[in-house]
Amino acid sequence: MRHRRLSSVAAPVRGLAKKLLGGKAAVEASVMLDWPAIVGTEIAERCQPRKLARGRGANAGAATLHLTVDAPFALEIQYSAAQIVERVNRYLGxxxxxxxxxxxxxxxxxxxxxxxxxxPLAAPTRQQLDQDISGIADDGLRQALDRLGQAVLAKPGPDRR
Known part of the structure; x- marks a missing residue:
């Protein structure tokens, strides 16, 4: 028998996050993960953040957000650039x-x-399920229970009808 000691979760999670994010900064990761919340669903359906490139040298404070854009909407996104930059900066603070x-x-x-x-269920099983849920007045609930019953009864098992 092997006994394992409790270990810290932080080290493996940090390593996993680094692999998943490809060494990207937390700011870039938050922009990529929360993109629809930042710019809204309409814009998020038409473009996605690719990377956040920080300036170097004299441009050290300026960052460029690279977006992948659906070709038919590129011009529209270009016209909305100032609004997108404002929303991202407001989100980041x-x-x-x-x-x-x-x-x-x-x-x-x-x-x-x-x-x-x-x-599909066998005929006798289907009839029994229909009988079991026939007394439920709410259509939505009855349909949900019907789907659940079909899923449960379709699985093989010793105590299935």
Whole structure:
């Protein structure tokens, strides 16, 4: 038997976050993670932050926010640049971004999780489920219970009908 001691969670999490964020600063990570909340869903559907590049030398205080933009909306995003910079700076609490750089390209879209397909129930099981939920007056609740019942009853098991 091996006994493991309790260990700090901070070290592994820090290493994992560094790998996931690719060494990006916390400011850049927060802008990327909270993008829809910062600029609104309408703008967020048309562009995504790519990176936050800090200036060097004489431009040390100025940062450029690079955005990937859907090609049909590039001009619209360009016209909204001042508003986007203002929203990002307001979110961060200080003037971190001085300008935007737009790059036309395909946006990374999150796939919405699909509900698993439930196999059809055998006729006697289906009839029993319909009978069990027939007394429920609320349509939404009845439909939800029907889906739940189908999912539960479709799984093989010793105590299934």
């Amino acid at each position: 200080y003037p971190a971004v001085a300008r935007l750089a737009l790059h036309q390209g395909e946006l990374l879209r999150e796939e919405k999780p699909r509900l698993p397909q439930i196999p």
